[in-house]
Amino acid sequence: MGPKAIIHLDRLKSNYDLIKEKVNNLPIISVVKANGYGHGGVACAKALETHGCRFFAVFSIEEGIELRKAGVQSDILIFSRIDANSLPEAILHKLTLNLCHEADLPLLIKYVEENGGCPTVHLKVDTGMTRLGIDIHNTENIIHQLKEHPEVPCEGIYSHFATADEGDLSFAHAQESKFKSVIKIAENIGFTFKYIHFSNSGAVINLNQSVTNMVRVGMSLYGAFPSQEVPMDIPIQPVLEFKAPIVNIRKVPAGTPVSYGGVFTTESESTIGVIQCGFADGIPRPWYQNGHVMFKGKKYKIAGRICMDQFMVDFEGQEPHVGEEVLIMGDGADGCVRMEEIARSINSTPYVISTGISGRTRRIYQD
Ligand SMILES: Cc1ncc(COP(=O)(O)O)c(C=O)c1O
Known part of the structure; x- marks a missing residue:
């Protein structure tokens, strides 16, 4: 896991x-x-x-x-x-x-x-x-x-x-x-x-x-464009599909603070999922501010600061199961989050994000 x-x-x-x-x-x-x-x-x-x-x-x-x-x-x-x-x-x-x-x-x-x-x-x-x-x-x-x-x-x-x-x-x-x-x-x-x-x-x-x-x-x-200033007219595809499992699920009332600093609070009664992947594994920490993951084709907000080994997602009214996976970045069955989008949001570049894939991340090669 x-x-x-x-x-x-x-x-x-x-x-x-x-x-x-x-x-x-x-x-x-x-x-x-x-x-x-x-x-x-x-x-x-x-x-x-x-x-x-x-x-x-x-x-x-x-x-x-x-x-x-x-x-x-x-x-x-x-x-x-x-x-x-x-x-x-x-x-x-x-x-x-x-x-x-x-x-x-x-x-x-x-x-x-x-x-x-x-x-x-x-x-x-x-x-x-x-x-x-x-x-x-x-x-x-x-x-x-x-x-x-x-x-x-x-x-x-x-x-x-x-x-x-x-x-x-x-x-x-x-x-x-x-x-x-x-x-x-x-x-x-x-x-x-x-x-x-x-x-x-x-x-x-x-x-x-x-x-x-x-x-x-x-x-x-x-499969990432080097910057936002180039014409994106070649249909290159993200080679990376970065995923991680949900390891804990908790129903919480509106107004519940989530993660370090309590900078995120739930807007209504919600389901908070803990995802086993942290900034030490390659998810960029600043992405929590506007970031999301994809789950079964829908976007869900990252809830609060990303921790070293885990982060939380606000699944709102959805009822995910422990063991199911979210898509953090790339293109897969759950949807697509392009590295360029994350880079733009956190004022970084795809070079920094892709070379940051590390820690306990297992690489699985598919042809
Ligand atoms: C000397 C040199 N050539 C080519 C490249 C490839 O550049 P890019 O990844 O933008 O295609 C790099 C990457 O930094 C480089 O340092």
């Missing part, structure tokens, strides 16, 4: 197909970092690999090794900065590293000299995110060095959008033109990158894929 995250792998694959169609069949790097945005990184990667995906991205070397140990054969790009101590493991597990700092190229050149091998890398250029990525003014120099040092195998070049999911796309367009200038520099030097990628979910929805030959998406694969 407790919270369940039913992961609909069939929907993950159909979202993958919809995104592929949207980008005119460009290959997709499926981003499965942070445990597949809370959906289970290994299971999602394996399902997508069977479905034809040939490239994955995670954040840490450890996440990459986890995928390899689970049998994922496709390329795996690591988003974090290169750590000199991880180079032997990256080579052993054939992980593609992120060449995102000027100082890391000499480090790799020295490593090959001393050890005779080097992981494959993708060159990351900062075009406006101001996070990882070499300074745009240094790209010419770095690409020249890459040309002189073929022992450092650089297969790809990429950058990351900061605002591609916003209504105002002027900054994203400026990032795009910077990236195009970098690609031109590489062409002039005569250095060819096999893979060129830039677009995340927001850019897949909002921008044309002009200079790139792949896209790099996460959130939309899991």
Whole structure:
């Protein structure tokens, strides 16, 4: 008994197909970092690999090794900065590293000299995110060095959008033109990158894929739109169906305070159900203010503050039974509560909500 995250792998694959169609069949790097945005990184990667995906991205070397140990054969790009101590493991597990700092190229050149091998890398250029990525003014120099040092195998070049999911796309367009200038520099030097990628979910929805030959998406694969400012015109479906059981039922008179602080009181005689799922399991705590669950196709209010392990629902005149389940978020037989709706209500994002699915939540995979 407790919270369940039913992961609909069939929907993950159909979202993958919809995104592929949207980008005119460009290959997709499926981003499965942070445990597949809370959906289970290994299971999602394996399902997508069977479905034809040939490239994955995670954040840490450890996440990459986890995928390899689970049998994922496709390329795996690591988003974090290169750590000199991880180079032997990256080579052993054939992980593609992120060449995102000027100082890391000499480090790799020295490593090959001393050890005779080097992981494959993708060159990351900062075009406006101001996070990882070499300074745009240094790209010419770095690409020249890459040309002189073929022992450092650089297969790809990429950058990351900061605002591609916003209504105002002027900054994203400026990032795009910077990236195009970098690609031109590489062409002039005569250095060819096999893979060129830039677009995340927001850019897949909002921008044309002009200079790139792949896209790099996460959130939309899991069936949530990255923000409220993008056109929601791709019929992606929530992969997650988050449910939890009713473990206690109590009839109470009007005016009964419920949960910590007594901030909720019943308006009339009512049935209060205790649900076995708390903020430690992934239901966002601020959602209690306007939040609801679905039960047998109808909405019921969350009654009072969400606790660490449980929360209460005002079932009004309904008479649910102990053991029956409510839908907290996602799409299922009881109805639909989209992550985007919760995110909007609590001033958060689907990224924060989905990666918060944790604690005692059991993931159950359905295909
Ligand atoms: C470098 C990089 N590329 C791609 C993505 C995927 O972005 P999204 O989930 O918006 O598609 C992320 C996610 O944060 C990222 O950090």
